[in-house]
Amino acid sequence: DDKIVVFAAASLKGPLDDAAAAFKAAKGGDIAISYAGSSALAKQIEGGAPADLFISADLDWMDHVEKAGQVKDGTRSNWLGNTLVLVAPADSALTLKIADGVDLAGAVGDGKLAMADVKAVPAGKYGKASLEKLGAWAAIEPKVAQAENVRAALALVASGEAPLGIVYQTDATAEPKVKVVDTFPEDSHKPIIYPIAQLTGSTAPLAADFLAYLKSPEATVLFEKAGFKILK
Amino acid sequence: MLSFTPEELVAIHLSLKIALVATAASLPFGLLVAWALARRDFWGKTLLNGIVHLPLILPPVVTGYLLLLVMGRKGPVGSILDQWFGIVFAFRWTGAALAAGIMGFPLLVRAIRLSIELVDRRLEQAAVTLGAPPIWVFITVTLPLALPGIIAGIILSFGKALGEFGATITFVSNIPGETQTIPTAIYTYTNVPGGDTAAMRLVVISIVISMAALVLSELLARRVSAKVIGDER
Amino acid sequence: MLSFTPEELVAIHLSLKIALVATAASLPFGLLVAWALARRDFWGKTLLNGIVHLPLILPPVVTGYLLLLVMGRKGPVGSILDQWFGIVFAFRWTGAALAAGIMGFPLLVRAIRLSIELVDRRLEQAAVTLGAPPIWVFITVTLPLALPGIIAGIILSFGKALGEFGATITFVSNIPGETQTIPTAIYTYTNVPGGDTAAMRLVVISIVISMAALVLSELLARRVSAKVIGDER
Amino acid sequence: MSVEISLRHKMGALDIAADFISASGITALFGRSGSGKTTLVNMVAGLTRPDSGVIKIGNRVLFDSARGINLPPHHRRVGYVFQEARLFPHLTVKQNLDYGAFFNKARDQRQFDHIVSLLGIGHLLERRPLHLSGGEKQRIAIGRALLSDPEVLLMDEPLASLDEDRKGEILPYLERLRDEAEMPILYVTHAVPEIARLASSVVLIADGKSIASGTAAEILGRLDLLPFTAQDESGAGALIDATIARHDIDDQLTILASPLGELRIPALGAAIGTHLRVQIKARDVMLSLARPVDISALNIVSCRIADLREDESGMVNIGLDREGATLLARITPKSARDLALKPGKPVYAVIKSVAFDRRMIGTWN
Amino acid sequence: MSVEISLRHKMGALDIAADFISASGITALFGRSGSGKTTLVNMVAGLTRPDSGVIKIGNRVLFDSARGINLPPHHRRVGYVFQEARLFPHLTVKQNLDYGAFFNKARDQRQFDHIVSLLGIGHLLERRPLHLSGGEKQRIAIGRALLSDPEVLLMDEPLASLDEDRKGEILPYLERLRDEAEMPILYVTHAVPEIARLASSVVLIADGKSIASGTAAEILGRLDLLPFTAQDESGAGALIDATIARHDIDDQLTILASPLGELRIPALGAAIGTHLRVQIKARDVMLSLARPVDISALNIVSCRIADLREDESGMVNIGLDREGATLLARITPKSARDLALKPGKPVYAVIKSVAFDRRMIGTWN
Ligand SMILES: Nc1ncnc2c1ncn2[C@@H]1O[C@H](COP(=O)(O)OP(=O)(O)OP(=O)(O)O)[C@@H](O)[C@H]1O
């Protein structure tokens, strides 16, 4: 079977689709990308999914897959990075500087702070860690609305339901109905990393080529344009 | 296994409350719509029928998103409800109940409609000749005879409400103590590496709850059908 | 709006195939289980009833995960099916159909069971005295008279199969051309910044498909009930 | 109160065309299976909408296609005893009986008790209809209709599933209803004895059409209608109005004053002066040229032959006249010839007392 | 083939206790509403399981509680005409009729056509049952049971909703079934004429118990059972076996040879030598001390009084004997006294020819 099957975190869809199309145009072959939550994909790989490449939205689920012996030796690397931002509806007059002891609770008033699930979704986990580091978590915790994923959190802000939300820079870039209030300091949370690896069950001859292509400058442009950082 | 964490207790309590309220609140609308679809011909019937089925057909997340757009505090309906009546769904357990009720609505309506359609019209005719106006006939003849279907609809809708996840979390998020139901709690655990045991605990709990509800409903249904259909066993 | 992208076409085609196969394949089991629940008393009836309802009550993701564990290539049942019969569900469209069928099963069974329960037993008695063995009575009397419920069950189960997302994406992932249905495609679009329009297109498409299915089924149901119940309008 | 019906309706292969006015009392709709009787009654109840026509009860217009009037069934105040009982399976017998009472002024406990005991359903009140016998169901259906306080009663073969004892008990009640309540009753039946006993007027229905209507005496006395009215096992017979003149207690006889002179019949438990209507079956009337003696028959009526008509089975039906009153007799052609019967000839009609079966005698006020 | 029934069953307030053996032919189950007739028939069909007892048809044991035998209904080969028609609403009339035929050897088109034309349902074959009239439904139900090729026929008041014409057409067919097919028929009815005409034997049911059983002639001839058997409007009457001796074409008469001597009855379209059973109603028998002359009655039987019994209504029922043959008469006490009737006294019984209504005459082979 020479179809390359890629299991990728859902937030990669835009640029990854473009990269796949470009690769196909150049090298031929067929690429199917299954986008879903990293946890679901990881469990599927553990359950024998016929995937060639796995791109996780955080290190934990890649570790999980590696521990299950599914990562092809020497193929795993930290590929993309992202930054975490605080967003508000585009028409919001709110301004806030993120710093130690920031009064987020006061800023949302009787509204909610929209985040991705703080236990389950990477964006939520990073956000919580950041707020803890900044000493703001205890005050804001009762006002946090945890969404299924970071896109849903974005939707809560975009629809005006929540006055503030914590999402990735990549999401904020593309949503005109929100504006970035401030960026979280990089050292306030573990680095946001999208690891990539080829899997042991990979059979598609071109899988390694595609992995290599993703790291090529040609592809890199696409991801940078979408707001990702390229990790070396 | 037998002692619950406070978080679990809250989620269980909330889930039950939401499922009960969702089912109870949607029942009158369900009866009305089922009756209209079963017994009336009106302009827009096909449309109504389609709308009722939408939550079944659309991915729950989409339904949740549409709810957010329409019933959210800034949404066209939500803002009116908020300003005029002070009713807010967003981020409240009431919103979770709304989502659950809507997701179960097609199931509720179908079951009731089906059993209304199977009620012997000759009995309704008999009631009318005894002087009962149509609404009274509906309440005293059609509804009691459709009880097996009403019970079935309630079970389906209650079960759906217990298990509903996608629309709920999209519409009202996952706020422990306010909108975190058993399914959203399960979702959280399954997304944490190694969280499977905790998730399984909750799965077992919701199975137990719904089994209890099922057994109860079956007993009820048996009594009802002994009356209505005359179970000869 | 009117020309589909190749990806959309594939997803639509796949969704229809999966929903049709899921419904058709679960129907015989649904009939059997509904009949057993409606008309038989046996040991383990409560258990069977509970199991049938599980997919309704559990969050779809859990059902999908359980499917992955049991029916996956490495699961106890999945591996046997694979080795002995060469049947593989995991990450195939057949798996998506299995997930959809299982998610719709409680709806299918409930509707059929309900209408079987409402079939006039005196007609079945009449059939038996004419020499028909019980299975033949079931086929020639009970089933035709339960047709309105069977149709309702098929609609619910087909609709559910069209809209099913959580169990599908968890069990068989979201592989374009193989397991990517309309709902999972919608899901991926909602994850693309600016993908909402594309998602809405698909939402509209699935609404159109299910409306068509509904209208068709209503026409069918009308003809059936004119025969069975005798619609006097 | 009178019922006025003039309807046209096309239904399947059947063309309904019914026109009749029935004064208060019981109007029997008489016709064979499939002739459209139930359909007609359904139209009066408002359950089937006629293509065109008029239905009036007293001054109340229930339906008038020309004026666009079509009263909904629950405003028509008809009590309908259906051909099949149609009891509410989820209600007890008592609740079934009370169903219609809910919409009338007050529930009348005395009337309730009266009807319940009359119909013999007191022991069933707490039961549900499912396992009741056919006759029990029908009695409850009758009670339910009566207790809904209707202005017209529609009864579709209400006694068909009842045994004779039960019929015998219910018939007097229907008579009382007819006479006291002044409630018009449309009564579907194919039993001539019920007509003879109950019906003020009769409408003959054939193939959806009302082919004849008139008082019961007229219809049952018409030789040309015998093919319809004589179809019952007990056959045709003239209706005679009579009054109880006296009781002969020793002989267990009651003596009636009638246009035929005095008639001796088995003792009746009714007061002197009571009006009765008696059917004298043609088959029970024997003819003799001389007054018979030493015979068990106690009723010997001298009369004159008015009309002779041979029927399809070869028997001779004879219309007898006694000073304007009509009597029918049915004899063999041999007897007719042996006795040289012809119009105008005086004869003696001999009728056994026991031929006056209580079941053929209706009280009539 | 014979049917043997011995059952005990408790059901609600009713204790069923039925014991009877009926030889081939039609066994009438006769009793008032709610006496348990339908319940009994349901047990024979296997739809209700008795508490204990035995049901046998010929040598086939359908039920035997002691031996733990309980044949399922579809193996019992009973054709059941229910009290309510119970047609399959989703099938056409034709499909309803064919339903049972599916399980017999071959469907017999000739028998199908025959039964369809006999029941007058040919024009209904393509219709669905919903809108059929009550009588139409019942006829189809009869046809459906007959066409399922049963070994026993159970008929629960099958003719109650039929008009007299239709009854008259179906009765001869039931007679033929009884005589030719040798198929035992359990026939629930509360109509004495049907018993008189059809029943080989009669089982009287009261309050769930079989209180008397015997041949129809025995049961209908017993003065002590008159409270049950005389309840019909047309009353009691003895059954007489007779044979057609000759036809008198000119006079439209048929002359029967009978234990009562020659009987003249309206012309019958049956061959000389045909066996008949005739019910002579007690009410139709007049008694005279002298042989009457110049009277229209053609049948005058000289006999002797066997027994006199006054009944509850005060009338006198008289058992008459003519060389061993029994006749019943019913007269007023006054006549009895006037004529000084007492056992042993010779009298003339006078019976009109037309009293022999065709509907009371059964052919019998
Ligand atoms: N909706 C309908 N469509 C077509 N034909 C019908 C419809 N309803 C009744 N009929 C037919 O019209 C005729 C009259 O039916 P109806 O029930 O009025 O008869 P009926 O006089 O009450 O007979 P019965 O004495 O047997 O009850 C029947 O032949 C019946 O099959």
Ligand SMILES: Nc1ncnc2c1ncn2[C@@H]1O[C@H](COP(=O)(O)OP(=O)(O)OP(=O)(O)O)[C@@H](O)[C@H]1O
């Ligand atoms: N399952 C039951 N439980 C309790 N009582 C019952 C049950 N079935 C029948 N009965 C009662 O038993 C009695 C006999 O009923 P059944 O139907 O056998 O009467 P029937 O002789 O056929 O009367 P009909 O001539 O009115 O049809 C009735 O009083 C009925 O109410």
Ligand code: MOO
């Ligand atoms: O009066 Mo007769 O008996 O018809 O000849």
Ligand SMILES: [Mg+2]
């Ligand atoms: Mg009718």
Ligand SMILES: [Mg+2]
């Ligand atoms: Mg009965």
